[in-house]
Amino acid sequence: MDYDPMVMDDAEAMGPVVKISQADSVRVKYQLANADISFANSLRRVMLAEIPTLAIDLVEIEENSSVLADEFVAHRLGLIPLNSEGVDSMFFSRDCDCDSTCERCTVTLTLHAKCTGDENMHVFARDLVPTSERINSVLGNPIISDPDGLGPLILKLRPGQEVKLVCIAKKGIAKEHAKWAPSAAIGFEYDPHNKLHHIDLWYEQDAKAEWPPSEYAEWEEPPQEGEPFDYDAVPNRFYFNVESAGSLPPDVIVSEGIKVIQQKLAGLIHELSEGDGGDGMNGDYGGPRSPEYATGADGFGGYTTPFGNGGNQSSWGGAGGTTPYGTTPYGGGQSSWS
């Protein structure tokens, strides 16, 4: 028993290990080892929802005689991935000093198409033309990855129909709207042999025969026959499969994801250290505390619920059936259930 923790410490002392098994322009598959599941999951969540990218957010429609409604077209435009290289040096438009649009917070794209021939016309993302000043020459270009160089189909026009519109692309994160997601999907897997029993596999006769083995099954030792269950085991190796939607290359998604976590932490550390230098309320206890609560003069350390009543009465009656929200309008202040 003396030895086991030592081994654990050694493995942990090595620190996290990253191994890439496959990488190309649309996906990266890698293994993160010697990390905790909580950190691996944070990384996964951040890559899914919190990496800033560029997407069309406003559409000014001058002419739309196509069969699709304006808002329908606007929605389709929003979902077109735009090249977000260099979006880091852009501002969120809510933080920008400009009045409406400027090259530091927006990219403007225009689309003007009219079907003049006899056949139906297809309008593709390549027909979106960036028209504003940009901080670099690729930022905001629609992502075109098909061999014909067309990009996603936006709409079709019958002879004589026309669309003319101006799109304003803004920086944003997928937490607000999925159109800002840099990743199409993120595979996240651990414990391919299900040694930890985190998964309860459904089966008819034999789970092993009926479920295909994971592609990572050969990366880890299969369980020995009759091996006792290890109650102390925790997941240790995580297999990520990050697939890009196009706006950022997959390796950049991973790096940016870590960066977003760090920015989150840096912001909080900054705020905490600021709070330390602030007013030392509660004697020597100068912690972070919002100003509205620091001004409370009652003996309760300045804490009152927004509903008044001092907030410090038991919710379970005793003081006349008061709830934390004040006296209930039903009981007239009389304890009806104590």
Next chain:
Amino acid sequence: MPRAKSKKEEPVEAGSDVAMEEAPPSHQPESRDDMSVDQDENGDAEDVEDEEMDEDEEEEEVQRVRLLPGSTPTAASFEFLNEGHTLGNALRYVIMKNPDVEFCAYAIPHPSEAKMNVRIQTFEGTTAIQALEKGLRDLQELCDVVSDKFIDARERFAASGSS
């Protein structure tokens, strides 16, 4: 027709509404006063002033970490605004790694409120706030290491692919 009209008017003239307002005093506490003040302010404010107020609010940094009441130096609860499981779980793990920390846990009290609570209890010799700050810095270091390892792995992969 005249009969119907008089019938309709009768309850109004009885003034039952007025009587109702006076009769049962609300058991809701006096927060109504605050609300009415707010409403007055909003009502008085012109559109231009509203915009100015919004700008002021944006400039004023909202405090995102708050110490919850009932906290002592070595056992404290913190409330984080606009944070969730992404930060909470990783932070909890890192803080628990600190040998001076007796207990650390996080919770999201209600899914529709963007709030995350962290409880930290430390042994003598350090405070919960120090433990929190150390946790944040340790997690940052962990991110640094993983970031470096990923860049190394990417370079190695690129090298192995080209050769």
